[in-house]
Amino acid sequence: MSEPKHIGIVGSGLMGAGIAEVAALAGLPVTLVKATPGDPESARARIRASMAARVAKGKLAAEDADRALALITATCDVDAVAGCDLVIEAIVEDLGAKRELFARLDALLAPDAILASNTSTLKIADLSDGLRPRRTLGLHFFSPVPAMALVEVAHLADTDADALAACEAFVARLGKTAVPVLDSTGFVVNRLLVPMLLGAIHAYEQGLASAEHIDTAMRLGCGHPMGPLALSDLIGLDVVYAMAKLLYKEFGDDRYRAPALLRRLVQAGQLGKKSGIGLYDYSAKPAKANKAALVIAAQPSIAA
Numbered sequence: 418m419s420e421p422k423h424i425g426i427v428g429s430g431l432m433g434a435g436i437a438e439v440a441a442l443a444g445l446p447v448t449l450v451k452a453t454p455g456d457p458e459s460a461r462a463r464i465r466a467s468m469a470a471r472v473a474k475g476k477l478a479a480e481d482a483d484r485a486l487a488l489i490t491a492t493c494d495v496d497a498v499a500g501c502d503l504v505i506e507a508i509v510e511d512l513g514a515k516r517e518l519f520a521r522l523d524a525l526l527a528p529d530a531i532l533a534s535n536t537s538t539l540k541i542a543d544l545s546d547g548l549r550p551r552r553t554l555g556l557h558f559f560s561p562v563p564a565m566a567l568v569e570v571a572h573l574a575d576t577d578a579d580a581l582a583a584c585e586a587f588v589a590r591l592g593k594t595a596v597p598v599l600d601s602t603g604f605v606v607n608r609l610l611v612p613m614l615l616g617a618i619h620a621y622e623q624g625l626a627s628a629e630h631i632d633t634a635m636r637l638g639c640g641h642p643m644g645p646l647a648l649s650d651l652i653g654l655d656v657v658y659a660m661a662k663l664l665y666k667e668f669g670d671d672r673y674r675a676p677a678l679l680r681r682l683v684q685a686g687q688l689g690k691k692s693g694i695g696l697y698d699y700s701a702k703p704a705k706a707n708k709a710a711l712v713i714a715a716q717p718s719i720a721a
Contacts, residue, residue, distance in 0.1 A: 420586040421445070421531065425498030427518060428452045428507035429460035429491070432535050435562025436505060438464045439591045441485035442477075448498050449491045452508045452518075457491040464489065467563065499525045503587060505556055507535040510659060515544055523548040531580050537607055537656075538663045541571050541600045551577045554584050557604060560652070569604045570597045602667040603660065611660050612672040614652075615679070617645035621696070621711075622678040628696055628706035646696045647704075649679075650689030654696070658683045681713050 424440045426433050427450040437449045437460070451457040465486060471477035490497070495518075498504050504522055508514060515534060522532055533556040534544055545553035555571030568588045572581050581597065588595035598604045603611065617635070621628055632644020649657050658680060664673035682688075682695060687707065689695030697704040 419583065420590060421501075421503035421583055423448070423501045423503075424587075425501035425504035426450065426507060427495060427498065427504065427522070428509075428535075429457070429463070430507065431560060432558060432562065433505075433507035434460055434463045434467070435560065436507060436535065436558055437489055438467055438485070439563055439593075441488040442468075442481065443590045443592070445488065445590070447489045448501060449489055450495055450498060451491065451493050452495075454493075457493050460491045461486065461489060471563070495521060496525060498522070501526070501530065503531045503533060503583070505533045505535060510536060510539065510656070512539055512543060515539065519544055519548055519553070531583060533584065538603050538660045540602055542573060545573075551575060552580045554580060555598075555600065555604065556584060556588070557606075559606075566593050567606070568593050568595050569606060570595045571600050571604050572597060573600050603664050607660055608664070611657070611664055614645050614649045614657055615661055615673070615676060618649065618676045618679050618696070621646060622676050628710075650695040650697055650699075652689070653691055654679060654687070654689045655683050678710060678713070682710060685713055687713070 423446050425448045426437050429449050429451045433449065437447045440447050449460050451460050468477060468482040468485065472479050472482055504526060506515060506518055508518060515536070519532060526532070530552070532545070532549060532553040534541065535556060535558055536544070537557055541553060541555045542550065550573060554576060555569065557569035557571065559565035559567055570581065570584050570588065585595045585597070596605065617631055620626065621631055625631070626634065628646050632646050635641050635644045643651070658675055661673050661675040661679070686692060687694045690699055693699050694707055696707055696710060698707045
């Protein structure tokens, strides 16, 4: 297969909508499936708002935004992706849910179509087992998709060479950089990133420094654009916790053991920026460290 010509995306949340946006801006027709109940046009509205913000900042021409939006068909019908040659799954990070969706997609798609997952930690081998393992890959985009330049392309040792080449060509067309990685829990970035995030949360929990000072130290000392505590909040503390549990289960390495502070903030529903409070309190402008976080960390834990 040459470069994919029609992209299907199942899941229209932050990641799915972001992938649809960049694919359409690259001139590719996109069928975007809303995987949860509700009006599928809400997915197009999310993309329209994202592009409008870029137009307002002078980063995108209005006519290019209009042209891209016209290439996106939003629907709630998974069967609508049947004619696509590359379908990217971007639903909840749950192996059972993804396996169920992949089984349905495998029955729908042409034999030479490519299945891909935007999973950040699950193994592609587990997702594709018994389906089309040689034509199932990981396309791990990073958030926010329009701004982030990297895509990890996860493959098995015996992945079809043309499927891998087609995915790399697709990523290049989006103006992003593909890094091929051999299939493994967490791939490359999260295998290295998660211990840093957990280490920063441990340091804060132990009183090594304030949240702001930990983040400032990593920004100025290591040249990071964002400190690890603020980044954890941006990713979502529930997502960081889920990644930590998966990596710890896979490798049994204490670097992936979730700190009590992370676990208890998640149990309290304080998930970071998306919930308005996490390690930082986003009701303040600018955001300030969540004063209640260390109190929550000292409370008796609910079963993890």
